[in-house]
Amino acid sequence: NAGVTQTPKFQVLKTGQSMTLQCAQDMNHNSMYWYRQDPGMGLRLIYYSASEGTTDKGEVPNGYNVSRLNKREFSLRLESAAPSQTSVYFCASSVSGVNEQYFGPGTRLTVT
């Protein structure tokens, strides 16, 4: 089992460019999450999907959109990247919200 996979691993964008971060899990989990991790601020939830077909905002949703494409895949889109979105982005999944979360390896995004 691959667990949670994320692509790309690294990305550099110019201000105003758009991109989509991809996430997939092969554990048949219902819930999926997108976090960003910044020094001194810890992990912050951007969006989550409690089950296929649903998405909800987390703490810091502004500037992002998500799509739960099917049970396996949950993508995060930056429509117009800003330097403040420079961060490490993690995708995670769990059987349900109260269960332990499994994380992907992360995407390191730099916006210049």
Add this chain to the structure above:
Amino acid sequence: KQEVTQIPAALSVPEGENLVLNCSFTDSAIYNLQWFRQDPGKGLTSLLLIQSSQREQTSGRLNASLDKSSGRSTLYIAASQPGDSATYLCAVYAGNNRKLIWGLGTSLAVNP
């Protein structure tokens, strides 16, 4: 508002020492508490999940305790090894907003 604090922020110990990492939370209304490990440049790995009704959980050399009434959890690492060097994060699942609330982590260095 639930807040999670981890003390100390950084810890350096010689190999073989038993050590305790601390996590405190402000609201005792939690479903569970989870401990994670993060290696530099990598994703997070779940170590232990303690349900709110439990007092402790053990996995190998790791033992996590939970005292909900005082808002505290400890992660005990026995006979530490250089391979234990990583950042350890705790997070509480607060059911009313259906998400994990994260601490900033303790960065542990175990010196040979």
